[in-house]
Amino acid sequence: MRDVKENLAFIQGQIAEACERSGRKPEDIHIVGVTKYVSVERAAEALEAGIRNLGENRDDGLISKWEVLKDKPLWHFIGTLQSRKVRNIIDKVEFIHSLDRLSLAKEIHKRASKRVKCFIQVNVSGEESKHGLQPENTVEFIQQLEPFENIEVVGLMTMAPYTDDEEALRTCFRRLRNLKEEVEGMKLRHAPCHELSMGMSNDFQIAIEEGATFIRIGSALVGE
Numbered sequence: 001m002r003d004v005k006e007n008l009a010f011i012q013g014q015i016a017e018a019c020e021r022s023g024r025k026p027e028d029i030h031i032v033g034v035t036k037y038v039s040v041e042r043a044a045e046a047l048e049a050g051i052r053n054l055g056e057n058r059d060d061g062l063i064s065k066w067e068v069l070k071d072k073p074l075w076h077f078i079g080t081l082q083s084r085k086v087r088n089i090i091d092k093v094e095f096i097h098s099l100d101r102l103s104l105a106k107e108i109h110k111r112a113s114k115r116v117k118c119f120i121q122v123n124v125s126g127e128e129s130k131h132g133l134q135p136e137n138t139v140e141f142i143q144q145l146e147p148f149e150n151i152e153v154v155g156l157m158t159m160a161p162y163t164d165d166e167e168a169l170r171t172c173f174r175r176l177r178n179l180k181e182e183v184e185g186m187k188l189r190h191a192p193c194h195e196l197s198m199g200m201s202n203d204f205q206i207a208i209e210e211g212a213t214f215i216r217i218g219s220a221l222v223g224e
């Protein structure tokens with residue numbers, strides 16, 4: 001397996017290129033290192049290489065790494081979150097990328113001891129296998145979150161379709177950005193919605209060109 005450091009240098013080069021093409025600044029792009037497939041030692045290597053944000057998609061995976069690394073990284077929960085698992089992870093995470101239903105919002109609000117930064121997951125591609133709100137229901141859903149004071153809607157998140165069709169990916173990311181701008185324009189106190197969590201190992205350059213501020217990189221950074 002290659003050094004995380006080498007992988008990170010390569011990814012940073014690709015980020016710089018994508019920023020160059022789209023008139024953006026690399027410092028505005030946050031890399032979330034996704035460690036779900038790898039050991040805690042490998043996750044620690046990512047921290048040594050300079051990664052600050054780590055993402056896990058299961059409660060047990062997050063907890064076992066948290067027990068060793070504690071709050072050295074900022075933890076992101078990026079996967080489907082069952083309501084009954086919320087209390088296991090809530091005081092360990094800084095960000096949740098997968099808020100997509102009111103029952104989950106209620107549970108987060110109830111269990112959190114401080115405000116949690118949440119991304120609303122949107123199923124832009126419409127693929128049935130994917131979680132998330134339909135785009136047309138997203139604004140109303142966000143309005144309904146106002147009473148939950150422990151939730152701050154920092155942005156929107158999507159998983160692109162699994163394809164190498166560049167135009168399809170671009171369309172997906174662009175739709176999420178448009179939706180984000182719509183919510184942002186509403187200037188809701190509980191939902192500033194400035195961020196876009198989109199782009200993974202095989203499509204992050206396109207996501208950056210279309211406005212991503214958080215990219216979630218697993219295999220290209222730490223391996224599978």
Ligand SMILES: *Cc1c(COP(=O)(O)O)cnc(C)c1O
Nearest residue numbers: 034057078200201216217218219
């Ligand atoms: C696994 C995962 C990633 C990272 O995927 P890679 O293709 O390995 O970069 C990103 N986001 C979510 C929600 C994931 O589950």
